Amino acid sequence: MCTVVPISLTVGANRIVPAVAIPHPLGNPDLPPAEEKALRRRLVEKALRALQTEVEGQTVFED
């Protein structure tokens, strides 16, 4: 899970989930705490889906 997807592609990651921002990849301090946690949960759920997905090569899991 990363914010700068081109870096993840360059270093060879195979399952890539784009994140929010460099200093807070799995959060957004502008949101109220409950909404921020819900956002984090959606991202982690997406990562779990990526882990369960067969991929042939480097794959970016957009929405």
Place this chain on the structure above:
Amino acid sequence: MAEHKKLRVVHYLNQFFGQIGGEDMAGVAPLVKEGPVGPGLALAGALGEAGEVVATVICGDNYAGDNLEKAVPEILELIRQQKPDALVAGPAFNAGRYGIACGAVGQAAARELGIPVVTGMYQENPGVELYRKDLYIIATEDSARGMRGAIPKMAALLLKLARGEEIGSPEAEGYLPRGIRRNRFAAENGAARAVEMLVAKLKGEAFTTELPMPDFDRVPPNPPVRDLRSATIALVTSGGIVPKGNPDRIESSSASKFGKYSLEGLTDLTSDTHQTAHGGYDPVYANGDPDRVLPLDVARELEAEGVFGKLHPYHYATVGNGTSVANAARYGAAIAADLKEAGVDAVILTST
């Protein structure tokens, strides 16, 4: 060095180039032959009046490769007995066992005897990655066809080292880059040099980058997790999330280590329990709520709901800021080995 004193050079070879025999003799223990042998004759020719190949130390590829810790001191002792001023090892071309032996023997001779050492290898020889930082390794072709090209470069570099002369760039001297940067004065500033390079590139002309990119490897994707509900998931981050106080003192830049930290009994990371060790990004958000980088709070929720089987009881963290690819690869391999041993099925890796 007085001009009339010839440099005493010892040459290290494997059993094949040392003319003991082929693969059937690869178990031969270290031995000494007086004077040059095989490629040593060309080396002696290239050294000319400046140096003399006083002895050749030979060891079988398997004898060296099977037990490097035992073989290297034995080989080193034979070299030491010749009272050498310098050592040449190989060239090993693309022979893996031989390359690693040349590197290990060369490194030991440089450290323990304090003498200049030159070896030669093909760029993909596994000895290159292991020893390029410690040794001058002349870049060779992948087979003994390249002997005639390699030996004069090895001899020339050895003599320069022995005389204490300044060593030029890898391109100028023919050795494999050692990852050393030297400051120098350039006639033009960086902007002008970059534009010159760009213009050359646009014209299709040759140009030399001043900052080569590292080579990244590619690995085939792992198969997917088949049964998430019984899977153990681990959290790993290059975002520097560590227990409060950074007990391992992981550096904020160019991290020299990674940490392994217990998550036992924790359901949420807070500014009281954890922090980031990472420099280079504004740490306010990660320090305020470390879950923003290492999502323990939601991972615990998903674990409690049975979405996945179990959260691995440790997390691993290093700092990605300025950390070299080689070090990062080393930490990654060590973390992966630990995770495999613990039976972890999948990892969520977060980066800042």
